[in-house]
Amino acid sequence: MKIAFYTDTYLPNRDGVVTAIMNFRRALEAKGHEVFIFASGSRKTKKENTDPHVFFHLAAPFKPYPQYKIALFPFLSIPKVKQLGIDIVHSHGMATMGLAADRAARTLKVPYFGTFHTLIPHATHYVAGNVKPISKATERIAWEYLKWYYNRCDVSIAPSNVIRSLMEEHGIRNVQVVPNGIDIERFNPKVDSGPIRDWWNLRKKKVILHMGRLVLEKNLEVVINSALLVLEEEPDAMFLIVGAGPAATYYKHLADKKGVGNRFIFTGFVEDKWIPNYYACADAVVVPSKFETQGLVTLEAMACGKPVAGADYLATGETIRDGIDGFLFNPDDPEECAEKIVMALNSKRKLRTNARKTAEMYSIERCTERLLALYEEMV
Known part of the structure; x- marks a missing residue:
């Protein structure tokens, strides 16, 4: 055809x-x-x-x-x-x-x-x-x-x-x-994380990744507001924010205002060829968006065997099975967001294996x- x-x-x-x-x-x-x-x-x-x-x-x-x-x-x-x-x-x-x-x-x-x-x-x-x-x-x-x-x-x-x-x-x-x-061959658990951890000096850090355009509807604000709570439990955590967009300046200023600006790395635009490596370097991925009709980031992260803490809203709430292949939180609740990020950082191998199996269905x-x-x- x-x-x-x-x-x-x-x-x-x-x-x-x-x-x-x-x-x-x-x-x-x-x-x-x-x-x-x-x-x-x-x-x-x-x-x-x-x-x-x-x-x-x-x-x-x-x-x-x-x-x-x-x-x-x-x-x-x-x-x-x-x-x-x-x-x-x-x-x-x-x-x-x-x-x-x-x-x-x-x-x-x-x-x-x-x-x-x-x-x-x-x-x-x-x-x-x-x-x-x-x-x-x-x-x-x-x-x-x-x-x-x-x-x-x-x-x-x-x-x-x-x-x-x-x-x-x-x-x-x-x-x-x-x-x-999604391309489950390109996004897989064996992708090398070394280049990204070396580039951003993250070798001894627990990395929480957010991937996507920086626009208001992606709701990154709830992650920034949760950061101090996460750091109380995980003092070595760093938030790696991958992507560019019209709300980038707003989010940077908000992180500084909340006193966590030094724990957020805003990468700006990243070449597509490096995207799997960024997933690979993550210990957990957070998807706070209230705008997803499906959410490819969620599935790409799961294909890489990464635990996702995602908003219990629209398609993300449909894709993730809470506590089985990822974690869900109220997208308007920074405390619950922090709790689920910490749980994702400390998730067991079985959950990560389940995440990969879920992604294979897509x-x-x-x-x-x-x-x-x-x-x-x-x-």
Whole structure:
């Protein structure tokens, strides 16, 4: 089959959506299918692109959230999808490129899929600020738009059961669950931790890792507020915060204000090739986010055999079995967060083994088989 992925975010950006797209592309191509990616991008990105299966459409930054771009002429993709003879259109975003996906599927009269990657109604602060009445109204409008958009798809895909339930509660029909798979060969318990521990002088420290973009919805604040409590129990602990984002300065200042700035290392942007090594250097991984539709960080960490202390909220709360393959805490409770981080640091081998087994259930091969089964039902 020839499959067109449409997305509002793609390389050189790195986020969970981009990772999911790249993983599915590799797995589908390994099975003999062709995947073409239509994405928004800058003039520079478009000029430097050398991948014949990727087509960038000139876009302007979305100022409230620069990671996403607004494609200026997304419908110019239509002649190309006609020329390629696309069999399936699969949208991985619901903004301008998502609208182009809708038009492409209808023009070609081919099956149309849409994955619900991002919980936009929970990120309305980028538009409405912290004014509650405006934020609530914006949230309602966002859900109305998402209902309209995904009900135009032949099949809507949720990455987790909890997100499927949320979609159905808001009137979205024909929802199927297909998790975003992970590369369990790349992320494994045997990855070398030495380079990262040496680089950051962490050889004799207990490392608590947070991986991901530094944005307010990732809720890193609860981890910073829990740090003094963790240090009372684990005086050699260090918090390694991997990633960049618009909230980085806020979180750094908060750590200093709480008197724990010297126990937090903010790495900034890290090259993708080093990500498995960062997981490897961790003694525990913390995932406090209240924004996860699935949470690839949780699964990647578990694939590396790392104990995860995660927010008992949305998809993270669905993935982790508390006390069996990880630990769950109330994302608004710093004391419980600290307690579960300490438990993760001192977890037994059996829990770490269970974490790896859980992650294996989400291998990209398994998830791709499920996705292909849905494609084949519609072709």
